[in-house]
Amino acid sequence: MEYVTAREAARKWNISVRLVQQFCVDGRIEGARKFSGAWAIPADAQKPSDGRKKVEPAGSAQARPELAPDRPDPAAYLTPMPLMNAAFTPGRCIEYVEEIEDARLRDIARAEYHYFSGHTEEAAREAELYLSHSDLTLRLSACLIYIFANLSLGQIQQAQYTLMEVRNTLASADGRMPPQLRAAAVFIVATAAVLLHLPLPEGADTLQEQIRFLPPGLRMFALYVQAHYTYLQGDYGRSLGIVETAFAMQTEVFPIPSIYLHLVAVMDYMSLKQPELAQAHLLAGWKLAQPDDLIEALGEHHGLLGGMLEAVLKKDWPEDFKRIIAITYRFSAGWRRVHNPVTGDHVADNLTTTEFATAMLAVRGWTNQEIAAHLGVSPNTVKQHISSTLLKLGIKQRKDLKRYMLR
Template identity: 40%
Template sequence: LLYSFSNLTLGNPSASRMGFRNIQECLLLSKDSSAPKGAMASCVFANYLAMVLMHLPTDGLPPLQDFLPSLPSGLRAYAVYVLAHNAYLHKEYKRALGLCQSVFLMLDGCYPVAMEYLYCVIIMCLINLKQQDEAREALIKAWNMAKPDGFLEPFIEHHGLMLGQIEACIKPAEPESYRQLSQAVIAFSRGWMAIHNPQLQSSVTDKLTPMEYSIAMLASKGWTNQEIAKQLSLSPNTIKHYLSRIFHMLDIEKREELKPFVNK
């Protein structure tokens, strides 16, 4: 997993593909009846994580929830994040929120990595439910938890799905941190799209800034200029100018044409 996702950021999609294939091969080996239950659980978890974070279907995989008891506490919490993220991708926002909130109620210790990723799903769901104030509060809490260790990976990986909250919350107060985050987002996005959607890699990641991509995501979901402006703490007129530039850069004419670029 580390090898595969590191190579995404490093811009080595062929190496990432090899890593993901090896993860699948490990699952096939672990299905041997002599394999320990914990080994099988780890392989199912790794395959779910790879598929969900790449926004690929999990059809054919054993149900991850059946293996949760065989995982250690911290990894179990992270596995629920994977299930919640998968629910989010299927637009089951309230279910995803419930999964995350149940984990926080039952945690028997502090697991910062799992907690940061759970917060990301909470933020994404609240945004899509248009509960901006609650989403902003959750983002600030997560950011303050991650900042002392410079743990930016969750924000990098979920930047596009956070639909502009990072721009609204982090950019004005911490421009240098935002600059570092933006550079990492661009690198990760190029690698991600080289695996997931190579035909659109250049059109999106090479032409749109993180701010423009966030606006494009919101617009593609049917948000009005006024709603986007409120989300990003900008004026509706500024959003209009951003959208004009986005349409020009992607060689399209209307919002409906954004969906193939930002939702695949």
């Protein structure tokens, strides 16, 4: 059989490439197949009718079939972020994804895997196909992946626009939205806001109110979001309590939420100047992440981990460490471009990761000798890092570093 590309089909049918891809995702082009991330379409395939022309006015149940009142059974709803919600065996993540029966969920899980393993370009490309999907669960999942993937790609406008779309979806929800879908929307909005260190939307339902409606894996990740938010408030003991509660309540291991929970525990223990306990959590998280190369989370959190990656991973896993640091530079550059203008903060963007880690420890009250012992370098090296940091930031005193560090 002869095939054409999505672009060739779009030209032939006089529609956008994105709409052709959406038709393929929805199974509306008979014989369409996906090869290496690209759609192959039978050359003699007929253009599907554009279902968008039949959409009812906004706000009606017909316009939003996923909100229709005749679907009260929670089992009828798709699971948001299926890989995040999965209790797969470490080392078998890809196998788990490819065994998902529902092709739509499999696509979302594949995009998740690409994101959490640091392949953000693939993640963004795959998630983009579902940004306008009629099913709200799929759309919200795609939005979360797309927001953070685009941060690392430097596509800040796309990330900001998608975040605004999710917030608008939640703000426009009415009493007919089933609690499972409302909880998913609140989860996506809260996760994006907290990880970007942005204010939560005013007047919106809190994640704590909605957490009971989430499936177990997402409930674990929601507890990470709450622990991270509590950490940002400076209540490190309470943040650790949330982490411990999350691990105590799980009946099976959900690798992705568990990795993130271990990392926030590292952040807490480093802030409490208990590096031994921080190291134990880092190694526990690394044990879950390494078999499937789920290294994105470590890169995202580098600045908050107090030099723990340098102290623990750099020596024994040097190649992994290099890739994590590359993720850190990409992610943090996009993160600052969203965070700094919104909050008015001036988180530094011209420091090396080692300088940033050293400065973070310094503003948390660590002495040069303590930092040196932690990083396995000399106090003089630490002093050089601090001096270089002050010079780059144009400040003269160590106490002024706080203005340029993460909260």
